[in-house]
Amino acid sequence: MKTRPYPAWISRLFIFLVAALSFTGLTQMPLAKRYALTTIPGMAWTGDFYLVHKIHYVLGAMLLFLAALAAVNWLKGWGRTLRLTGLGAARVAVVGGLLLSGLLRVYRNLPGVTLDPAYILTIEWAHLILFMVLGVLALVALMRGVSAYAVRK
């Protein structure tokens, strides 16, 4: 198993954010009520589309902050001592695509903006497909025991 040369809390925060974003993203689909998730004590909120949407926004903002922080530090110095693994690089690209398409969705939802429906469709499906790709890549990395994005050179 590869070691992670960066603080554990960054990994944990990243995993938490991605997991929570995955959950709140999936519940953008009308699943919670149909599949009785809302009947589980403490989970009634999952049936409130607006609440789940807002939580997704907040978590998305947190992940954007973390990703920007990591990118700057990579350029500033982490890149000299660390090396992205193959699966790490693939996941960085997918997460980047998810963040970009997510931001475009936020932009599209502003009251003063109307994008052409063809672009909307591209953005939405890119977001959905990238999410699924990230899931597959994460699973492969986990099964191979190489879940760290970067290792020491």
Add this chain to the structure above:
Amino acid sequence: MAEKKHRTGTVSRRGFLKALGVGSAGALVPAAPALAAQERVPAPSDGELATLLDLSKCIGCGACVEACRESNADKFPEPVKPFSEMLPSRRAKPEDWSDLRDVDDRLTPYNWLFLQNAQVEYRGESFDINIPRRCMHCQNPPCANMCPFGAANKQVNGLTRISPNLCMGGAKCRTVCPWHIPQRQSGVGLYRHLMPRLAGNGVMYKCDRCYQLLDKGELPACIAVCPENVQTIGPRAEIVARAKALAEEMNGFVYGLEENGGTNTLYVSPVPFGLIDQAIDKDSGPGADKKLRAADKAKALGPGRPPMGPVKDVMADETNLATAAFIAPVAGIAAGVLGLGSKLLNTGEDGHED
């Protein structure tokens, strides 16, 4: 008490057709990539069209309801029966209007426009108000913003459409719509070919403002057929100005300027919409279900029978949170530049395994 029917100066339909021509010219131009994002400034040049309904003119003849059905008949669903049994069957029940195609006292997948009636007393006078109800075509439509598949979208010419080829019929659009306008028909659409038992439940239907006619520069059917010229359509800025002028002229009220942050369907009435909202509980049109009338009045309105009360901007919180989403990466960059990262790395737990 004398019944009063307000009549305001009629505005030439030809004049509006001319205005529509100006507005639709912009709407018909395919959006070039560079122009994809258009500010929704209500100006004639932006091509966003709005409709105005002068409720003082509507006699409730139903011509618009009939014309809507004829104009959109080829879009109506033809479900395949029997429906696949969905799971869990207790929670995922089919919604079937295919044997109730003649229902015209509420919105259904086969009836995208219906008439509400409100008997209202206001300032010592009795008013008989008829209200053609259909999609409000919001300026920032939650049905489109919240659709997880991009099946519902607002077009650059200001109308909101649901693509029957993409819609899975989850009915989220109906839930998040403040007026619960879209209606579901099961047994049709994409879900049948993907996971008919587990995902989806049909297709959602609602007014698409006769886009097939608008695309040709023609008036939507409900507007063209109206013998009383109740409706007018044109560039939003002009329609808003007309609505305000008309309301001032009749000492009346406008619905749709503030509701849900602004809609592209504006109603002008000689009586307050709060009174109309209370009154339409009592009677939802000529064919209203008698049992329903006798039932709890609050329940008479709901999916299929939209209310007319005040509606807050349901996407306002998201608009505020959007600022946080746009600032977040900038803040992350700033934090990185200011040295937060190197500090983190130095205090890192080398050799941490996960």
